[in-house]
Structures are given as C-alpha cells and as structure tokens.
Amino acid sequence: MIRAVHVEHYYEGQNGWIHALSDLNLEIPANEFLCVIGPSGCGKSTFLKIVAGLVRQSSGEVLLHGAPIAGPGPDRGIVFQEPALFAWRTVLGNVEFGLQMQKMSKAEARHRAERILEIVGLGHVMNLYPYQLSGGMRHRVAVARAWALPKADLLLMDEPFSAIDAINRMTLQDYLIDTWSREKRTVLYVTHDIDEAVYLADRILLMRPSPGRIGRFFEVKMPRPRDRNSAQFSELKALITLEMHRTADPSEDTLAGPPEFTA
Amino acid sequence: MTTESTTNLQVRAAIPRTVAIKGSRTTEDFLAYERAKKRKAAIRRVFRGAVGICGLLVLWHIMSVAYDLQLILPTPFAVLRRVFGMLTLDTSRWLYGPNVYVHLALSFQRAMIGFGLAAALAIPLGLLIGRIPTLREYLAPVITAFYPVPGIAWIPLAILWFGLSDKAVIFVVFMTAFFPLYFSTEAGARQINPLLIDAGRCFGAQRLKLFYHVVLPATVPYITTGMRIGLGGAWRMIVAGEMLASAEGIGYMLMEARFNFRAVDLMTAMILISIIGYLTELLIVRLIEKRTTEKWEVKTS
Ligand SMILES: Nc1ncnc2c1ncn2[C@@H]1O[C@H](COP(=O)(O)OP(=O)(O)OP(=O)(O)O)[C@@H](O)[C@H]1O
Numbered sequence: 292m293i294r295a296v297h298v299e300h301y302y303e304g305q306n307g308w309i310h311a312l313s314d315l316n317l318e319i320p321a322n323e324f325l326c327v328i329g330p331s332g333c334g335k336s337t338f339l340k341i342v343a344g345l346v347r348q349s350s351g352e353v354l355l356h357g358a359p360i361a362g363p364g365p366d367r368g369i370v371f372q373e374p375a376l377f378a379w380r381t382v383l384g385n386v387e388f389g390l391q392m393q394k395m396s397k398a399e400a401r402h403r404a405e406r407i408l409e410i411v412g413l414g415h416v417m418n419l420y421p422y423q424l425s426g427g428m429r430h431r432v433a434v435a436r437a438w439a440l441p442k443a444d445l446l447l448m449d450e451p452f453s454a455i456d457a458i459n460r461m462t463l464q465d466y467l468i469d470t471w472s473r474e475k476r477t478v479l480y481v482t483h484d485i486d487e488a489v490y491l492a493d494r495i496l497l498m499r500p501s502p503g504r505i506g507r508f509f510e511v512k513m514p515r516p517r518d519r520n521s522a523q524f525s526e527l528k529a530l531i532t533l534e535m536h537r538t539a540d541p542s543e544d545t546l547a548g549p550p551e552f553t554a
Numbered sequence: 555m556t557t558e559s560t561t562n563l564q565v566r567a568a569i570p571r572t573v574a575i576k577g578s579r580t581t582e583d584f585l586a587y588e589r590a591k592k593r594k595a596a597i598r599r600v601f602r603g604a605v606g607i608c609g610l611l612v613l614w615h616i617m618s619v620a621y622d623l624q625l626i627l628p629t630p631f632a633v634l635r636r637v638f639g640m641l642t643l644d645t646s647r648w649l650y651g652p653n654v655y656v657h658l659a660l661s662f663q664r665a666m667i668g669f670g671l672a673a674a675l676a677i678p679l680g681l682l683i684g685r686i687p688t689l690r691e692y693l694a695p696v697i698t699a700f701y702p703v704p705g706i707a708w709i710p711l712a713i714l715w716f717g718l719s720d721k722a723v724i725f726v727v728f729m730t731a732f733f734p735l736y737f738s739t740e741a742g743a744r745q746i747n748p749l750l751i752d753a754g755r756c757f758g759a760q761r762l763k764l765f766y767h768v769v770l771p772a773t774v775p776y777i778t779t780g781m782r783i784g785l786g787g788a789w790r791m792i793v794a795g796e797m798l799a800s801a802e803g804i805g806y807m808l809m810e811a812r813f814n815f816r817a818v819d820l821m822t823a824m825i826l827i828s829i830i831g832y833l834t835e836l837l838i839v840r841l842i843e844k845r846t847t848e849k850w851e852v853k854t855s
C-alpha cells in the first residue's frame with residue numbers, strides 16, 4: 292500500500308537545515324493499522340504530511356499503490372494535529388465539505404454527514420459554528436470530516452483523540468477499530484499515548500529523534516477487543532515505555548531484545 | 555442494574571442537603587443585574603455621543619454670533635433649517651438647476667458604479683495575486699507603481715480622456731477605491747492560515763473551487779476592511795471629481811454655492827454628503843459583515 296524508500300526530509304531553519312527525517316525505509320501493507328509513536332519532534336507529523344501529499348520529501352521515494360505521491364486528494368482522509376476547521380462553515384458544513392467537493396448529491400452528503408456526527412457524539416451541535424465549540428468538540432469535528440469521505444481507503448490521523456476527554460476517547464477508539472474491522476482500510480495513526488497505540492495497532496512504529504528515524508517495530512497480535520487490564524497488555528506497554536526512554540538518547544544505538552517484537 | 559441504582563441512591567443520600575445562605579445572590583439576580591448593566595451602558599453611550607455633538611453645535615453657534623460671521627459661518631440653526639428646506643424641496647433662492655435629490659442620486663450612482671467596478675476588479679485580482687506567487691511577481695510592481703499617485707491627480711487626465719462627463723468622474727472614483735480594496739484583499743489572501751489551504755486541498759478542493767470555498771471566505775474580514783476604506787475614498791473623490799469635471803451632482807452644488815457666496819448651501823451640501831456616506835457604509839459593509847464575519851466570529855487583528 293505505502294512504501295517509503297530512503298526518505299530524507301530537511302526543513303529550512305533559522306540557522307541552517309533541520310534534519311527532520313533520516314533514511315526512512317518502511318512498508319505498510321494494505322489494511323494494516325499502524326501506529327507511529329515517538330518523542331516530540333521526531334518527525335511523525337512530517338511523515339504523515341508527506342504521505343498526505345502536502346509536503347514533498349527532500350529525497351527518496353514514497354509510493355502509494357506503487358506510484359509516487361503527486362499531491363493531496365480525497366482518496367486519503369486526514370485528521371491534522373490541529374483541528375483546522377473552516378470557521379465560515381457550521382459543524383455540519385465542515386463535515387459535508389469533502390463530500391460536496393466530490394459532487395455527491397446534496398441529500399446524500401447531508402445524510403452521511405449527519406450520521407457520522409451522531410457517531411462522534413456531536414449530533415446536538417451540528418448547526419453551530421466552530422467558535423461555539425469546546426476544544427475537544429472541534430477535534431471530534433475534524434475526525435468526523437475525515438471519516439465522512441466515502442472513497443478514502445487510507446486514513447491519516449495525527450493525534451486525533453489527544454485533546455478529547457477519556458470517556459469520549461475510548462468510545463471513539465472502539466468505533467474506529469469497529470469500522471476498520473468491518474470495512475478494512477489502511478490506517479496510519481500518530482499518537483504519543485502508548486496505551487492507545489497498544490490498544491489500536493496491528494503494528495507499532497517507535498521513531499527516534501534528532502534526526503527523526505525508525506527506531507523499532509512492535510507487532511501486536513493480541514485479539515480484539517483488547518483488554519487493557521490484561522498482563523500481556525501491561526507487559527507490552529512497559530516494554531515500549533522502557534524502549535522509548537532508552538532511544539530518546541540519540542547516541543544510544545544498540546537495541547534491547549530482538550528488532551521485531553511480537554506480543 | 556438494580557445494584558447500581560441502589561448504590562447511586564445511597565451515595566445521593568449521603569450528601570447533606572445544602573441550604574442557601576440568606577441574602578446570597580441567585581442566578582435570577584445575576585441575570586437581571588447583567589441586563590440592567592447593558593441597558594444602562596447603551597443609554598450612557600447615546601447620551602455621551604449627544605453631549606459631544608451638542609458641544610460642537612454650541613461652539614459653532616457662539617463663533618458665528620460672537621464674531622458676527624453669519625455670511626461665511628451661518629449658525630447651526632440656519633444650516634439645519636436649510637437642510638430641512640432642501641429635503642422638502644423648498645425652491646426659494648434655489649440656484650442649482652434640478653432639485654437636490656437629483657444631484658444626490660447622480661452622485662450616489664457615480665460613486666456606486668466607480669466603487670462597484672473597483673470591487674469587481676480588485677477583489678478577484680487581490681485573491682489571485684495573494685495566492686499565486688508567479689502572478690505576484692509579474693503584477694505586483696505594476697500595481698505598486700500606480701499606488702502613490704493620489705486619485706485626485708487623475709482628474710486632469712480623466713477630463714482629457716472622457717471630457718466633462720459621468721465617465722471622467724466614475725474613472726477617478728474607480729482609481730481611488732481600487733487600491734485600498736486591492737491591497738487589503740491581497741494581504742488577506744496571502745496571510746491565510748496555510749493549514750486551511752492544506753485542509754481544503756486534502757478534502758478535494760482544487761483551483762476555482764479552492765478559491766471559492768476556502769480562499770474567498772477566509773479573506774472576507776480583510777475584504778470588508780478594504781471596502782470600508784475604499785467606500786470612504788469613493789465619497790471623497792466623487793465630490794472632488796464633480797467639482798472639477800461635472801455640471802451635476804453634489805460636488806457641482808458645492809462649487810456653485812461657493813461661486814454664489816452661499817455658505818449656508820455649502821454647509822448644507824456637506825451635511826448631506828456626510829449622511830449619505832454614512833448610510834452607504836451602513837448598507838453595504840455592515841450588511842456584508844452581519845452575514846459573514848459576525849456570524850463566524852472571525853476578526854482581523
Ligand atoms: N514547517 C516547518 N518548518 C521548519 N521546521 C519544521 C517544520 N515542521 C516541522 N519542523 C521541524 O521538524 C521536526 C519534526 O517535526 P514534526 O512536526 O514532524 O514532529 P512530530 O514528531 O510530529 O512532533 P509532535 O509529537 O510534537 O507533534 C521538528 O524538529 C520541527 O522543529
């Protein structure tokens with residue numbers, strides 16, 4: 292589905308270039324749920340934006356369905372790290388945006404948007420403008436806007452639930468897993484919540500900072516729905532936490548345990 | 555289910571009932587107080603504005619009477635009487651051809667045509683140049699070169715090109731209203747939060763759709779600012795243009811009043827200009843703002 296080969300990315304900084312991604316090689320098979328975690332500034336959002344087609348990598352190649360990514364498009368549903376809502380549209384209007392751009396009929400777009408808004412728990416504020424919402428509500432609108440896209444077989448989500456309260460977050464996580472298991476699609480999910488990553492992912496990519504690069508993969512084989520209180524769950528969480536602390540030091544190079552861990 | 559509800563009951567029973575402290579403020583008190591506060595503030599604002607205007611009128615009256623300047627500075631009462639007389643078409647000592655409404659309507663029409671043309675060109679151009687760097691590199695120097703030339707400097711050339719006519723006046727109004735409209739729109743379009751453009755593109759808006767559904771609404775606060783300045787400029791320039799290049803309109807009336815040494819008529823015409831200018835601003839810009847930025851609660855810094 293997605294293949295990254297020798298991807299490097301540099302941003303222009305105040306004094307010289309910032310090496311945001313270094314020699315990123317990775318393959319995401321179709322229908323995989325991949326969670327990307329790592330300390331702040333390790334290039335998670337940058338990689339997501341490259342796949343979205345918003346940022347062009349400095350060198351290397353990123354292939355989507357075998358072809359280089361030409362630009363952004365509604366074949367990929369995206370949730371940005373900030374809500375990025377259109378202030379001039381109501382909540383409903385924001386969710387309908389992507390559908391209207393694709394010439395879906397008015398009635399169908401409305402119906403679909405309303406249904407998704409009910410799911411994210413915003414049925415009662417559909418006609419409000421973004422400024423009238425709380426921060427967490429705005430993030431949920433952004434999630435609904437991405438989920439509403441009919442033809443997106445790839446979901447790119449950048450810390451979509453991190454600003455949402457614990458109860459709603461669990462509901463949304465369950466809903467996301469539920470829809471994903473019913474109509475399979477590929478999900479690239481950035482988070483810094485280890486618990487969330489272990490709960491959701493097929494595979495977890497731990498990235499390392501300065502420069503941003505691949506640290507290590509963790510396969511999560513536990514059957515769903517996963518039990519957050521199981522010993523296996525806690526064990527994997529502890530291992531990832533430990534590994535994250537260790538790799539935060541850029542000089543540390545050896546890996547503890549096998550390079551691919553399976554739980 | 556049953557066990558849960560009983561525990562809930564027990565929990566509720568364990569909380570002691572609180573009794574309101576006597577004389578403490580209730581929500582109703584709070585709301586009534588806030589309502590009264592708003593009402594008082596509104597009354598106070600109107601009152602203070604009236605005091606300011608009255609102060610000006612008193613000062614004006616004293617100047618006029620104390621120095622016996624009625625001929626060049628008629629008293630406020632004389633001017634107000636004349637405003638009323640003009641609006642009720644009192645024809646005594648009427649020296650300006652058709653009645654005042656005809657002059658006002660002509661000026662209004664010219665201002666609106668000039669302003670309308672300026673908006674029709676400046677807003678799309680501003681959006682395009684603001685968003686497309688290549689276009690900006692080609693056109694920004696051209697537009698910037700014209701900018702320092704004040705609208706009034708175009709009047710002689712306009713007369714040369716269009717003669718003493720409507721067109722000449724409309725042309726200078728256009729030249730005056732264009733720049734504030736263009737520069738505001740361009741700055742607004744250039745400064746749009748890039749994330750909004752990204753979102754628009756990711757959700758399938760391209761080219762014209764992106765301009766119509768994202769760039770234009772995101773720039774509206776800047777456009778209304780440009781409109782306000784452009785409209786003010788248009789009204790100033792209509793008067794200057796008509797004074798020099800027309801035989802009708804409120805500017806012509808002003809010039810004629812001076813030739814006839816009728817200070818009362820001069821000041822009356824000025825008051826009418828102020829009123830019409832205020833009303834057009836209210837009608838056009840405020841109406842747009844009510845339907846856009848105020849509804850979306852977005853403002854420019
Ligand atoms: N537009 C930009 N211009 C310059 N530098 C940038 C830009 N965007 C990101 N960077 C830099 O690139 C690096 C990676 O940023 P990125 O946003 O990908 O991090 P992240 O892993 O998403 O972090 P976080 O968890 O805080 O969101 C950072 O050092 C950041 O300073």
Ligand SMILES: [Mg+2]
Nearest residue numbers: 335336372449
């Ligand atoms: Mg990020």
